[in-house]
Amino acid sequence: MTPVEAQSRIAELRAQVARHDELYHRRAQPQIGDFEYDALKRELAELEAAWPQFARGASPTEQVGDDRTEGFQVYRHRERMMSLDNTYSETELREFHDRLVRELERDGLKFVIEPKIDGLAVSITYEKGKLVRAVTRGNGIEGDDITTNALTIKSLPRELKRADGVPLPAVIEIRGEVFLTTEEFLRINRQREEAGEPLYANPRNLAAGTIKQLDPREVAQRKLEVVLYGRGYVEPASALPETQAQFHGWVKAWGLPTVERFWTATGADEIWAAVQELDALRDTFAYATDGAVVKLDAVPLQRRAGSTSKSPRWAMAYKFAPDRAETQLRAITVQVGRTGVLTPVAELDPVQLAGTTVSRATLHNRDEIARKDIRVGDFVYVEKAGEIIPAVIGVNPARRAPECVPYVFPEKCPECGTAVVQLEGEVAVRCPNFSCPVQVRRRVQHFASKACVDIEGMGEAMVDVLVEKGWVHSVPDIYQLKRENLLTLGKSVEKSTDKLLEAIEASKRAELWRFIHGLGIPHAGAAAAKDLARTFGGLERLASARYEDFIREKASVIGGIGETMALAILAYFAEPRNRAVVDELVRVGVQPVVPNSGSALAGKTFVLTGTLPTLTRDEATAQIEAAGGKVSSGVSKKTSYVLAGEEAGSKLEKARALAVPVIDEAEFLRLLSGG
Numbered sequence: 001m002t003p004v005e006a007q008s009r010i011a012e013l014r015a016q017v018a019r020h021d022e023l024y025h026r027r028a029q030p031q032i033g034d035f036e037y038d039a040l041k042r043e044l045a046e047l048e049a050a051w052p053q054f055a056r057g058a059s060p061t062e063q064v065g066d067d068r069t070e071g072f073q074v075y076r077h078r079e080r081m082m083s084l085d086n087t088y089s090e091t092e093l094r095e096f097h098d099r100l101v102r103e104l105e106r107d108g109l110k111f112v113i114e115p116k117i118d119g120l121a122v123s124i125t126y127e128k129g130k131l132v133r134a135v136t137r138g139n140g141i142e143g144d145d146i147t148t149n150a151l152t153i154k155s156l157p158r159e160l161k162r163a164d165g166v167p168l169p170a171v172i173e174i175r176g177e178v179f180l181t182t183e184e185f186l187r188i189n190r191q192r193e194e195a196g197e198p199l200y201a202n203p204r205n206l207a208a209g210t211i212k213q214l215d216p217r218e219v220a221q222r223k224l225e226v227v228l229y230g231r232g233y234v235e236p237a238s239a240l241p242e243t244q245a246q247f248h249g250w251v252k253a254w255g256l257p258t259v260e261r262f263w264t265a266t267g268a269d270e271i272w273a274a275v276q277e278l279d280a281l282r283d284t285f286a287y288a289t290d291g292a293v294v295k296l297d298a299v300p301l302q303r304r305a306g307s308t309s310k311s312p313r314w315a316m317a318y319k320f321a322p323d324r325a326e327t328q329l330r331a332i333t334v335q336v337g338r339t340g341v342l343t344p345v346a347e348l349d350p351v352q353l354a355g356t357t358v359s360r361a362t363l364h365n366r367d368e369i370a371r372k373d374i375r376v377g378d379f380v381y382v383e384k385a386g387e388i389i390p391a392v393i394g395v396n397p398a399r400r401a402p403e404c405v406p407y408v409f410p411e412k413c414p415e416c417g418t419a420v421v422q423l424e425g426e427v428a429v430r431c432p433n434f435s436c437p438v439q440v441r442r443r444v445q446h447f448a449s450k451a452c453v454d455i456e457g458m459g460e461a462m463v464d465v466l467v468e469k470g471w472v473h474s475v476p477d478i479y480q481l482k483r484e485n486l487l488t489l490g491k492s493v494e495k496s497t498d499k500l501l502e503a504i505e506a507s508k509r510a511e512l513w514r515f516i517h518g519l520g521i522p523h524a525g526a527a528a529a530k531d532l533a534r535t536f537g538g539l540e541r542l543a544s545a546r547y548e549d550f551i552r553e554k555a556s557v558i559g560g561i562g563e564t565m566a567l568a569i570l571a572y573f574a575e576p577r578n579r580a581v582v583d584e585l586v587r588v589g590v591q592p593v594v595p596n597s598g599s600a601l602a603g604k605t606f607v608l609t610g611t612l613p614t615l616t617r618d619e620a621t622a623q624i625e626a627a628g629g630k631v632s633s634g635v636s637k638k639t640s641y642v643l644a645g646e647e648a649g650s651k652l653e654k655a656r657a658l659a660v661p662v663i664d665e666a667e668f669l670r671l672l673s674g675g
C-alpha cells in the first residue's frame with residue numbers, strides 16, 4: 001500500500017465507520033451487521049497503527065459510539081461509561097489474558113465471564129437506595145436522561161432492598177442493558193406489519209428505539225426489561241466491592257435483575273472453556289447475547305490495569321461470529337410501503353440458517369445494493385446475527401458467473417409506474433404518487449385496523465379487493481361503498497355484506513383519536529393521537545391548527561407532542577391531499593366521538609401507582625381517558641390526582657410532598673360517576 005493509498009483508505013474508513021455509528025447508536029437502524037462493522041473498524045485501527053502520520057484528528061476508533069439524540073436533557077455521568085475491546089478470535093482472547101498476567105506480574109489471575117447482552121447501555125443512579133436517574137451511555141461522558149422512560153420498566157426497582165452484609169451506598173451508578181425479549185420483539189413487529197410500518201431488524205434496535213421515544217406512554221406499551229451487571233461511581237469508596245463476582249451478588253441482593261449466570265476462571269484454558277459453555281447456553285437466556293465479556297475479577301487489580309480512552313484494559317468482549325449461510329440470489333423484488341418507500345427484498349434459494357429456513361432477506365435500499373454490488377444470480381452471504389430478520393451482507397466474488405450483470409434499481413414504481421424520487425438527505429427511494437395502489441391499500445388497511453377505527457370484516461385481504469376493484473381510492477371511499485357492488489363479490493354474501501356495512505357505519509362514531517391515528521401522520525402514534533384529540537376536539541380543528549395552537553403557555557407544547565411532532569403534523573396537513581382526506585371524511589358523515597368535556601375528570605391529569613383492588617392499570621386509564629382526563633407517568637405540580645393502590649411507591653411520597661390529592665379506587669369511581 002502506498003502512503004497515498006493508506007491516507008485515502010483511512011479517510012474513507014473513518015467516514016464509513018462514522019456513518020454506521022450514527023445509524024446504529026443514534027437512529028437504531030443499522031444497515032450492516034456487527035460482524036461487518038467490526039471488520040471495517042478493525043481495518044481502520046490497523047491502518048492507523050501502521051500509518052500514524054495519517055491518524056491525526058478525531059477517529060471513531062478512539063471514541064465511544066455516541067447515542068445522544070434531540071429531545072432529551074443530557075446528564076453528565078459521575079464516572080465515565082466505557083466501551084469494550086472486542087475480538088472474534090480465540091488467540092486474541094488468550095493474548096488478552098497473557099498480557100494481564102504479564103503486566104500485573106502475577107499468575108493465577110481470576111476472571112469472571114459474563115454474557116454480553118445485546119441491548120442498550122444504561123446507567124441507573126441510586127441515592128440512599130432510591131432510584132433518582134437513568135441515563136444512556138451517550139458519548140461516555142454525558143448521556144440522555146431517560147428516567148421517565150426507564151420508570152416504565154416494571155422489573156426495575158425504584159428502591160434498593162437492604163440485605164445483611166451488603167452495603168447500601170449513599171450514591172451508586174449501576175450499569176446494565178435495556179433489552180426486549182424475542183417474544184415482545186416479535187409481537188411489536190407483528191403490530192407494525194399490520195400498521196404498514198417498517199419492521200425492526202432485531203430486538204436491540206427496537207429496544208434502543210423504544211427507550212428514546214419522546215412519549216413515555218408509547219414506551220409503556222412495549223415491555224422493556226433491564227439487566228444490571230456493572231458499576232460506575234460509588235460513594236463512599238468503602239462501599240466498593242472487592243471483586244466483580246461479589247458485585248453480582250450485591251446486585252441480586254438489592255433486588256435488581258442481574259445476569260442469570262456467570263462463570264469464574266483462572267488461566268486462559270478455563271476462560272475459553274467458560275466462553276464455550278456460555279455459547280452453548282445462551283439460547284436459554286431471556287436476552288439476546290452477542291458474546292462473552294471476560295473481566296478481571298479483583299477490583300483493586302482492575303484499577304491497576306487502568307483503561308484506554310474508550311475501554312478498560314481489564315476486560316475484553318469475545319464476540320460469537322454470526323450464523324451465516326451462502327446461497328444463490330434468484331431475484332430481487334421491490335416492495336412499496338404505506339409512505340411510498342421502495343424496499344428491495346432478496347429472493348433466495350432456501351437455506352438453513354440458525355435453525356430456520358431462509359428464503360427471503362432484506363437488501364435495505366438502493367445504495368446498499370450498489371455499495372455491495374449485489375447482482376441477481378450471485379452467491380450471497382446471508383446473516384442472522386441477533387438479527388431476526390435475515391440480511392444479505394455480501395457477495396462471494398469467487399462464484400460470480402460471467403453473465404451476471406449489475407443490478408439496476410427500478411426507476412419507476414413497480415406498482416404504478418411513476419418515476420421514483422430520492423429526497424435530499426434520505427437513503428430511501430420513494431414512489432411519489434399519492435394514488436399509487438399499494439400505498440392506498442396500506443393506508444386504508446392502517447385506517448381500518450384494530451389499532452385505528454377498527455372496522456370488523458375489513459382486514460387486509462378485503463381492503464386489497466376493494467382497492468383492486470377500483471371502489472376505494474382513498475380512506476373516505478370506505479364510507480361510500482355500495483351494497484350492490486359488494487354483493488358481486490361472491491355467492492350468498494348478503495349476510496357478510498350487511499355486517500360489513502354495519503361495521504363501517506358504526507365506525508363513523510369511533511373515538512376521535514382513532515381517526516387521528518388512522519390518518520397515519522408521521523411520528524404521531526396512538527398516545528399522541530389521544531393528546532391531539534383532547535386538545536383539538538375535532539378533525540377539522542386539528543387539520544387547520546396553526547403552530548401557535550400547539551403551544552400553550554410559553555414554550556410548552558401540548559402533552560406528549562414535542563416540537564418535532566408539531567412540525568410534522570403541520571407539514572402533513574399543509575399537503576392539500578392530506579387535508580382533502582379530512583374534508584372528505586367530514587363530508588361523508590363521520591362523527592368522531594369526543595370525550596365528554598363536562599365530566600368531573602375532563603382535563604384532569606392522573607398518575608397511577610400501585611395495584612388497585614379491582615381495576616387494572618389499562619382499565620383505569622381507559623376510563624380516565626373516556627371521561628376526558630389524561631394519565632401521565634410522573635407526579636408534578638400539574639398532577640390533579642394520584643390514584644394509589646396497594647404497594648404504591650415513590651410516586652405517593654412525591655404526591656404528598658407536592659400536596660397533590662391522593663385518592664383510592666373507591667373515590668375514583670365516585671368521581672367518575674359524578675358523585
Ligand SMILES: NC(=O)c1ccc[n+]([C@@H]2O[C@H](COP(=O)([O-])OP(=O)(O)OC[C@H]3O[C@@H](n4cnc5c(N)ncnc54)[C@H](O)[C@@H]3O)[C@@H](O)[C@H]2O)c1
Nearest residue numbers: 020021024030032033034037083084114115116117121293
Ligand atoms: N452494525 C452496525 O452498523 C454497528 C455500528 C456501530 C456499532 N455496532 C456494534 O456495536 C458495538 C460497538 O458499540 P459499543 O461501543 O457499545 O461496544 P460493544 O457493544 O461491543 O461493547 C461495549 C458495551 O457492551 C455492553 N455490555 C453488554 N454486556 C456487558 C457485560 N456483561 N459487561 C460489560 N458490558 C457489557 C455495555 O453496554 C458496553 O457499553 C460493536 O460490537 C459493533 O458491532 C454496530
Ligand SMILES: [Zn+2]
Nearest residue numbers: 413416431436
Ligand atoms: Zn407507485
